[in-house]
Amino acid sequence: xxxxxxxxxxxxxxxxxxxxxxxxxxxxxxxxxxxxxxxxxxxxxxxxxxxxxxxxxxxxxxxxxxxxxxxxxxxxxxxxxxxxxxxxxxxxxxxxxxxxxxxxxxxxxxxxxxxxxxxxxxx
Amino acid sequence: xxxxxxxxxxxxxxxxxxxxxxxxxxxxxxxxxxxxxxxxxxxxxxxxxxxxxxxxxxxxxxxxxxxxxxxxxxxxxxxxxxxxxxxxxxxxxxxxxxxxxxxxxxxxxxxxxxxxxxxxxxxxxxxxxxxxxxxxxxxxxxxxxxxxxxxxxxxxxxxxxxxxxxxxxxxxxxxxxxxxxxxxxxxxxxxxxxxxxxxxxxxxxxxxxxxxxxxxxxxxxxxxxxxxxxxxxxxxxxxxxxxxxxxxxxxxxxxxxxxxxxxxxxxxxxxxxxxxxxxxxxxxxxxxxxxxxxx
Numbered sequence: 001x002x003x004x005x006x007x008x009x010x011x012x013x014x015x016x017x018x019x020x021x022x023x024x025x026x027x028x029x030x031x032x033x034x035x036x037x038x039x040x041x042x043x044x045x046x047x048x049x050x051x052x053x054x055x056x057x058x059x060x061x062x063x064x065x066x067x068x069x070x071x072x073x074x075x076x077x078x079x080x081x082x083x084x085x086x087x088x089x090x091x092x093x094x095x096x097x098x099x100x101x102x103x104x105x106x107x108x109x110x111x112x113x114x115x116x117x118x119x120x121x122x123x
Numbered sequence: 124x125x126x127x128x129x130x131x132x133x134x135x136x137x138x139x140x141x142x143x144x145x146x147x148x149x150x151x152x153x154x155x156x157x158x159x160x161x162x163x164x165x166x167x168x169x170x171x172x173x174x175x176x177x178x179x180x181x182x183x184x185x186x187x188x189x190x191x192x193x194x195x196x197x198x199x200x201x202x203x204x205x206x207x208x209x210x211x212x213x214x215x216x217x218x219x220x221x222x223x224x225x226x227x228x229x230x231x232x233x234x235x236x237x238x239x240x241x242x243x244x245x246x247x248x249x250x251x252x253x254x255x256x257x258x259x260x261x262x263x264x265x266x267x268x269x270x271x272x273x274x275x276x277x278x279x280x281x282x283x284x285x286x287x288x289x290x291x292x293x294x295x296x297x298x299x300x301x302x303x304x305x306x307x308x309x310x311x312x313x314x315x316x317x318x319x320x321x322x323x324x325x326x327x328x329x330x331x332x333x334x335x336x337x338x339x340x341x342x343x344x345x346x347x348x349x350x351x352x353x354x355x356x357x358x359x360x361x362x363x364x365x366x367x368x369x370x371x372x373x374x375x376x377x378x379x380x381x382x383x384x385x386x387x388x389x390x391x392x393x394x395x396x397x398x399x400x401x402x403x404x405x406x407x408x409x410x411x412x413x414x415x416x417x418x
Binding site: 106109116118120 | 355
């Protein structure tokens with residue numbers, strides 16, 4: 001089961017993913033501060049938490065840590081999609097899907113039914 | 124006598140009736156009312172279980188009461204205990220039931236919360252649809268009901284569906300959220316969790332889910348046409364399965380929904396009051412049958 005990120009965690013991951021390169025906490029803070037005031041130390045702490053949780057790896061360059069996500073956004077999304085799509089009937093109460101997939105022979109009957117709807121609409 | 128009658132009632136409600144009602148076009152004509160009837164039958168089954176258990180443990184200890192008592196019966200040869208109501212048993216049963224439903228609800232809620240946190244991270248909000256876009260080739264549309272609800276559309280769905288079809292799919296999901304359909308599924312899920320093999324539980328749960336889909340379809344029809352909705356359903360249902368194998372549950376639900384959209388007279392109003400009274404009365408039937416005091 002994937003655990004979601006907290007708000008600030010999500011914002012940090014989002015930035016690092018979009019930039020696609022290692023970045024320092026300072027860069028993340030500067031970017032965050034365009035939207036709202038946020039303390040440098042807070043971001044440092046949260047980045048450290050993300051590192052502990054294994055979502056970020058870091059290298060020391062000069063005096064600052066350079067942070068980088070351990071997985072791509074796509075890999076993360078793929079896990080998420082799997083989780084969303086794997087929703088078995090037992091857990092279906094949590095999510096409501098527009099439609100379920102169907103087998104090949106049902107599909108033929110389905111298209112025939114669709115034609116009926118269309119003719120009905122035209123009348 | 125009372126026990127036999129209650130047993131008969133349980134057999135009818137638990138086994139015979141579900142087979143007749145499953146897929147019934149009459150219920151599908153008014154899906155929300157149909158779903159309510161299924162839930163009422165489940166409640167009624169549980170209500171009947173209680174006096175049945177009570178009578179099974181002491182079959183001849185009571186004077187007949189309820190409608191059973193109206194049936195002519197031989198004067199008993201031995202003195203009988205008066206008909207009793209065990210209110211504590213009733214309260215305990217109701218509390219237990221409430222706890223089970225709440226536990227199932229809490230579990231679903233926790234799963235939704237986790238899922239929402241993940242979604243908010245990996246998706247991008249689309250202003251035109253007011254939906255979250257998931258960058259994934261697999262076409263799907265779904266919603267996260269409840270407080271802080273979300274409608275999710277994948278990139279695959281955006282590519283697959285045209286503007287009107289997408290409007291139909293999104294409208295359908297919004298109606299799920301607006302109608303709080305997840306709350307209707309909750310008791311059916313909880314019931315099926317414990318009595319999963321009973322036809323009433325197995326069929327009832329699937330039927331409640333399907334009828335709620337149909338209810339959302341109907342509500343969406345105020346904004347999109349039947350063919351737009353039906354073609355969106357078909358496009359998504361027949362799109363290739365996702366990579367990685369057996370995800371997605373095969374279901375005849377889509378076919379039933381599209382066939383229903385082709386039928387005339389969907390979405391009309393029926394004699395609402397009579398129907399509601401019937402649905403409300405169903406859970407009380409076993410009580411009237413076996414327990415109601417005589418004037």
